[in-house]
Amino acid sequence: MTSTLALNLDRIRAAHERVRAYIHRTPVLTSSRFDDASGAKLFFKCENFQKIGAFKARGATNAVFVLDDASAKRGAVTHSSGNHGTALARAAKLRKIPAHIVMPKNSAKVKVRAVEGYGANIVFSEATQEAREAACASLMAQTGATLIHPFENEDVMAGQGTAAIELLEDADVDLVMCPIGGGGLLCGTAVAAKSMQPKIKVIAVEPENADDAAKSFRAGKRIVTKKNFTIADGLRTNVGERNFPIIQRYVDDVVTVSEDAIVSAMRRIWETMKIVIEPSAAVPYAVILEDKIDIVGKRVGIILTGGNVDLDALPWLRHESEISCA
């Protein structure tokens, strides 16, 4: 099993070779307006333009294509109501193997349709973690399919880390900022960046309302928290058990941002850069708006993680519609 090997740069580079033909090399965009406002030089790695609209295409594709033929034939299984499910369904279709995606009954229809569009078998479960894991276990027992966890899987982490390789090939940076949910992207990013350029600082960012990673990082041990609501729906997860030690070793700091700053950051990126990003992707730029770290004069890489957002429910319109309809 490759998934027991440690995460390192060789493994991320191998992942890059493996997935290159199936993903976009996304552009790195800059904004003179944002540079003027921040006093830094910002490089945005646009994974919102990635296949399926998020970086998750990288990790899922690597994890599916690294399977040996016998395992692959039995298929892949995961539980996800979000981008990882779609990404795994797509990767399985590309390899022409079965995919089983466990989704909560209350999943958004648009997400169900996206997974269906790639021909995956959808199994609906109750929304609790226990119910989802039980459904996965049952599918694995029935089919022999391999579990591809959204983030507690080194092949997934290695795949996510390929975005950082491309970012560092395209931009010479002092600092990389990356959101943290379960920690798959952060682990891949931190290992890639620190291994390629040990002097690069890696800063993880999460919402104040989902600050388990910040608390864990300060405490030196993994702390699971109950979460308050955060608009950054991709970051509501607790950091993974296999991810936390990697974060302790490779990440320089974990900082948190307010919900208001996330919404402002999202809106400013849409208005100024003319690109659509999802709330979770706005979290690193929120750090700059809240002036949480010193970036003046620095070259800062920011991973814009995805662009899958409900255009009928934009966060800056919620408050207004509450007022106008009250």
Add this chain to the structure above:
Amino acid sequence: MTSTLALNLDRIRAAHERVRAYIHRTPVLTSSRFDDASGAKLFFKCENFQKIGAFKARGATNAVFVLDDASAKRGAVTHSSGNHGTALARAAKLRKIPAHIVMPKNSAKVKVRAVEGYGANIVFSEATQEAREAACASLMAQTGATLIHPFENEDVMAGQGTAAIELLEDADVDLVMCPIGGGGLLCGTAVAAKSMQPKIKVIAVEPENADDAAKSFRAGKRIVTKKNFTIADGLRTNVGERNFPIIQRYVDDVVTVSEDAIVSAMRRIWETMKIVIEPSAAVPYAVILEDKIDIVGKRVGIILTGGNVDLDALPWLRHESEISCA
């Protein structure tokens, strides 16, 4: 006066050399999803990523930098409530000359702030065409500034045509689609495309609710129409007197699209391509949604004209908020 010379490819190439240092070479994006849906290969020239958020930066910059030093010192003047005013203010600032922008009293505050941000002198007038032209004439008499009309100016047209040069350098296309309002972009695009590749078809597109160019093209003479409301605010103008003969000579057809198709096209481009475009920019893709021309098997260039949109008033949310607040 250079502005009396005919519009031709040499002039557009000269404009390109002149403005190159002051504008972005915008990317040409593709979408495998849109290609699959349309049966064509689509190339989107992303002028929403241009300086000031629209192609207008090209024409205004060319028209300002082509002025001789004595004229330039006296400044530039125009009337515009939209992107051309911002573009002219920016170009004048770059050349360090005065700019006077006549804006209707009811202009959106965000547009006023954008012009102010470039240090231009704003003169407010009544919203009628007569009042705006009188205010321009008065400013010209007072200051000796040169009028730089938004579209009835060959240097502006030549500047706008530089987007087509870049598009054709980056993509080999059979057909180019371009929105038509006053006709500045269309004239530059058509002359550039037909001169570079005579076999390329050039199709102009306008809203059914502002179809003066289509009517004029069929009648063989310029017809000024009263407009119904169109969401495509950049295309509410009648085609210019100096633009129409160029359109007759270089454009293959003018087609119209419904308001519903414009809104759908705008939304699909946001959702699928993850980019922010303004309603006017969605008009060519609306042609594809309404199946108005045969593009199957063809390579189609589309100019996405701009991305300046009010994020508090998205067209697909209007109807819904009317219902929910009724």
